[in-house]
Amino acid sequence: MASKLNAEEMGIAVPEPGRSPSARSGLVPKAAVAWIDTVGRFGESRVSRGLQYVLLPLGIIIVWEILCRSGAVKPMALPSPTKVGATLWSFIASGVLFIHVGVSVLRVLEGFAIATVLGLVLGVGVGISKILARLTDLIIQLLRPIPPIAWIPLAILWFGIGELSKVYIIFLGAFFPIIMGVIEGIRQTDNRYVELANVLEVSRWRFIRKVVLPGALPSIMTGLRVGLGSAWVCVVAAELIAAERGVGFIIVDGREMSQPDVVITGMISIGVIGKLMDVAIKTVQGRLVRWNTQYAGT
């Protein structure tokens, strides 16, 4: 899973002045040691941490801009960041972008909601019933590797080219990560708690409600997070089916009009919305599993 990078993970070592390994070895010039130590302290401060997040993307954009202006890259293959920025701004200013994003987000939420309900219900059933697990295992394992895009022809045959087929594709994208998360989480129920529930003669239903489900929650939330990400990825695939609106449509439209800046605008929107959705679900996750001391995200 893509985790947010922070200064520590980026490997910026923070040696104490005079104690850095480079200083001890004596092989590195003093000036270089001083520089390394400065960078070390620099890497630690809050402002520089923020800078580190944007440093690489900013650098890529600058190089990209330079390549475009120097004529090394043809505008028809890759328009310059300023051109893309202008297109993006015109989409925002005219409000067109929000219509497309709104339509796509709604579709994703519909597909995701259905996947969540079915994934939870079936997942809990499969998780707690050995028989149900045996009955469904082969089907789940065979259907899971089929990419949602491969379903498009059948989806059109079954549901037409309207909303339903798109929601179905998104549903497929979200369903399997969610049900797998639920099943995995339930299977991880600590046997010691099973024993405890036996000793206390806790009813099966209360055991599921108080022990199994809360215990499975971290895994369920991970499944939901992966599922939402997958649903969002599937939106483009779904909107390739004769859509008239949506971020996928922006891309299709941009391609047909030979406007790569429009295509990239659509891509950027997908990226930004996807990131925002992930932040949102991660926040929910953090709230719900606050008891989980292993949780060290955000």
Added chain:
Amino acid sequence: MEHAIRRDLRMDDTNGLSTQEHLRLHGVSKRYRIKGGEVLALQEVSLSIAAGEFLTIVGGSGCGKSTLLRIIGGLETASEGSVSLSGRPVAGPGLDRGVLFQDHRLLPWLTLWDNIAFALADAKSARSKNSIQEHIELVGLAGFENAYPHQLSGGMAQRAAIARALVNRPEILLLDEPFGALDALTRIQLQQEILRIWQVERTTMILVTHDIDEAIYLGDRVLVMSNRPGTVKIEIPIHLPRPRPRNSPWFAQVRQSIYREFFTENEILPDYVV
């Protein structure tokens, strides 16, 4: 030898034990099937425990003492023999027997209050609420009702587990090395605590431990178990008045007699015993 100890210790017989039989084990054996054969974990253990008695069972690791406790608790079944509680045969776990595990086994997502309420089928009733509050106070955790297990120290968590084990008012409390995971100071504190609770509640208690001092400090009777197969090697009634000063000569005498059981078995330190 055994005789001598018994006579010596009968100096102060103030316990006034009830002689009413509460729990009875008759010829209990336990076999485990392992790869390429069977292991005899327990061999024909018979014992009788009086109502309100505090029995401690001491033995090395792997002697089957925990297995014995789990059979009484109904978490495992005996391969042979029978267990009966107040005359009724024991089959499976039941609320008449509370269990305190070595790990506190509190559910990390529930508050202390909810963890104790978990033991009660009707936790929302006024009677249950009273009982929960009463037991939280009994173990000295008033004020921590809304704390989560990770916010409690090991000793506090085990206290909460004691409250949960007692909130159903079981006839017998089975304690499976309950203080083994705690530091020495907390362990002594909780030993005093469980003694106080036992004196208040008069629940029959069976405590399994590898800590000889703990067994002597707490028990009306100490059962020493031998290793593989687990059998009751010797039974030592302790008639010292409570609380028992751990460095008194009598305490040392009992301790040595138990040490001797272990070390003669392993044929080491033959001269250790005074």
